[in-house]
Amino acid sequence: MNNNQFVIFRLEEEFYGIKIDYVETIERMMPITRVPKAPNYVKGVINLRGEIVPIIDLRERLNIEFKEYGSDTRIIVNKMKEMMIGYIVDSASEVKEIEPSMIDYATFDDASSDTFVKGIGKIDDTMIIILDVDKIVEK
Numbered sequence: 161m162n163n164n165q166f167v168i169f170r171l172e173e174e175f176y177g178i179k180i181d182y183v184e185t186i187e188r189m190m191p192i193t194r195v196p197k198a199p200n201y202v203k204g205v206i207n208l209r210g211e212i213v214p215i216i217d218l219r220e221r222l223n224i225e226f227k228e229y230g231s232d233t234r235i236i237v238n239k240m241k242e243m244m245i246g247y248i249v250d251s252a253s254e255v256k257e258i259e260p261s262m263i264d265y266a267t268f269d270d271a272s273s274d275t276f277v278k279g280i281g282k283i284d285d286t287m288i289i290i291l292d293v294d295k296i297v298e299k
Contacts, residue, residue, distance in 0.1 A: 169249040177288045182238040189233045215246040
């Protein structure tokens with residue numbers, strides 16, 4: 161598997177990327193069952209082909225203003241350490257290859273440990289914010 165491939169998605173006007181190694185599937189929006197006492201960014205769970213998957217609204221998790229879900233809204237389902245987790249995004253556009261030399265990690269190496277950003281990738285003139293999926297699910 162090519163390690164430089166990222167699933168590219170949008171929140172507001174920004175492009176974000178998650179390493180494709182983590183991504184299990186990308187689904188259209190579906191009914192979500194609320195879970196009591198979950199943090200507000202955890203929207204609940206979905207039943208994905210028999211597997212219960214917790215769903216996180218990435219807009220809320222990253223403190224981006226809420227927007228109604230639309231026809232482009234997607235759930236990016238990641239597999240992490242034997243657990244599936246879904247992220248609600250405005251839209252998922254494509255899979256792109258970003259060479260390591262085109263990703264600036266330095267900006268975030270010394271950054272506070274509570275940032276969800278791993279680095280900034282560049283494809284042509286587009287900046288892509290590379291997210292650290294492990295940090296998103298940590299408390």
